[in-house]
Amino acid sequence: MKAISPHFYQHDFSCPCGCGFADVSKELVALLESIHQHFEQPVQVQQGCCCADFNKSHGGEYASQHLLGTAADITVNAIAADVVADYLESTYPQKYGIGRSASYTHIDVRPVAARWRE
Template identity: 55%
Template sequence: MKLSEHFDSNEFACKDGCGANQVEPKLVEILESVRAHFGKPIIVVSGRRCAKHNSKVGGAPKSQHLLGTAADIKVNGVTPKVVADYLESQFPDSYGIGRYKTFTHIDVRGYKARWGSN
């Protein structure tokens, strides 16, 4: 199902094939803004996860991925540090931003959270 101009629910589907693919509209809106800013496609590395898959990949027990409020992303041709820095500049007082070596985590939790370094 088409969620926005550039994103489809299949991109957020749980990787174990269970069918979970619900995603918070605000998250999709943020990803559209990231795509527009960089002018490049976004790869959703991990979106919605069921509890079984979350456990299998070592996700946090209360991961935002379980709620469909998080995405781990890559932007073609842009380092994860630059992506995280941009997100931080846009949302300095809200949401979850995780910095990893090969991807950036963004979630729309109701409070500010930061972790990782790159």
């Protein structure tokens, strides 16, 4: 297992299809480390990178940030997804993609702000 930061490994971001795609953005990993530090709780990556075939077979968007290795769907141990999204939106009001779901928070490191609820 290749550690890419104090709390994350390369395999945490691997495409679920098993193709091996896990070329994750350093900025995203640094952002996830900051979330870990803020909440003082483990951050779990539910989905990180995904290849075009996996994305298409699961109804993903054509321009998904997951295809670029710049996005993660995360949960934070014992913290509600809306609380995580609230923190991210207040900390980064002018940048990043932040999506709200009942069970996870989507975060991506696009340079402009984008917000949505699933």
